[in-house]
Amino acid sequence: MSLEISSLNVSIADKQILKDFNLTIPKGEVHAIMGPNGTGKSTLAKALAGHPDYTVNKGSALLDGEEIFGLEPDKVARKGLFMAFQYPVEIPGVSIANFIRAAVTARMNKEASDAFSATAYYKALYAKMDELKIPREFTARSVNEGFSGGEKKRCEILQMAMLRPKYAILDETDSGLDIDALRIVAEGVETMRGPDIGIVVITHYQRLLNYIKPDVVHVMYGGRIVKSGGPELALELEARGYGWVEKEFGALV
Ligand SMILES: Nc1ncnc2c1ncn2[C@@H]1O[C@H](COP(=O)(O)OP(=O)(O)OP(=O)(O)O)[C@@H](O)[C@H]1O
Numbered sequence: 061m062s063l064e065i066s067s068l069n070v071s072i073a074d075k076q077i078l079k080d081f082n083l084t085i086p087k088g089e090v091h092a093i094m095g096p097n098g099t100g101k102s103t104l105a106k107a108l109a110g111h112p113d114y115t116v117n118k119g120s121a122l123l124d125g126e127e128i129f130g131l132e133p134d135k136v137a138r139k140g141l142f143m144a145f146q147y148p149v150e151i152p153g154v155s156i157a158n159f160i161r162a163a164v165t166a167r168m169n170k171e172a173s174d175a176f177s178a179t180a181y182y183k184a185l186y187a188k189m190d191e192l193k194i195p196r197e198f199t200a201r202s203v204n205e206g207f208s209g210g211e212k213k214r215c216e217i218l219q220m221a222m223l224r225p226k227y228a229i230l231d232e233t234d235s236g237l238d239i240d241a242l243r244i245v246a247e248g249v250e251t252m253r254g255p256d257i258g259i260v261v262i263t264h265y266q267r268l269l270n271y272i273k274p275d276v277v278h279v280m281y282g283g284r285i286v287k288s289g290g291p292e293l294a295l296e297l298e299a300r301g302y303g304w305v306e307k308e309f310g311a312l313v
């Protein structure tokens with residue numbers, strides 16, 4: 061079981077961003093992707109989610125053997141792929157509680173959804189909120205509206221914890237988080253990790269990887285993965301920056 065991305069070419073506004081991108085995330089593993097600004101990390105996440113602005117020119121993404129390119133974004137989510145975006149959208153007028161409930165029941169069949177009582181739902185929701193130290197009054201607030209950067213990130217981890225996806229791609233979940241929030245989010249990810257989920261964390265900071273221990277670290281450069289290794293690769297990047305990657309793989313084009 062894996063999320064297998066192969067020979068992926070993606071362009072936006074006629075500019076090719078991902079170039080023969082290959083990455084396989086086996087279920088049960090946590091992978092980190094690091095790389096300089098503009099190298100295509102968020103493009104990867106958006107293309108996989110089925111964002112209409114991103115054109116997939118070539119390649120495939122198999123989720124446990126099933127192709128997800130060509131599916132509508134909600135179908136991709138139903139197959140069990142979860143995305144936490146760098147800039148989460150605000151959804152005025154939709155409370156967090158209703159939003160998450162709709163997402164959770166959308167993945168159930170009718171029988172299970174009818175049997176999922178409000179009491180059971182709120183019990184599960186509050187338990188996760190307590191774990192993530194999200195105050196309960198947040199349930200009544202509109203999704204992300206007026207949230208601080210850190211609150212948005214915690215809310216995304218809450219969604220992920222409630223949805224229990226098969227694969228999760230977390231884009232810059234560390235940006236805008238204070239030190240305590242960083243730890244809470246990282247611990248949220250750590251408590252979710254296990255044999256039934258594959259997780260990709262896109263990050264600029266080795267710091268996050270002190271809390272989330274990746275099995276594999278990938279360096280992305282010029283629209284593809286140029287190097288993969290263990291957690292020590294993140295330490296190397298932190299110490300040396302990306303200059304050596306450019307020397308080894310040529311300037312970005
Ligand atoms: N709508 C657009 N029109 C033109 N170019 C775009 C558009 N959206 C993204 N790009 C370009 O695509 C490239 C890849 O962007 P992307 O957001 O994937 O980078 P990233 O690796 O996530 O960077 P960061 O580390 O800063 O988050 C960038 O050069 C960006 O300017």
Ligand SMILES: [Mg+2]
Nearest residue numbers: 101102103146
């Ligand atoms: Mg990005």
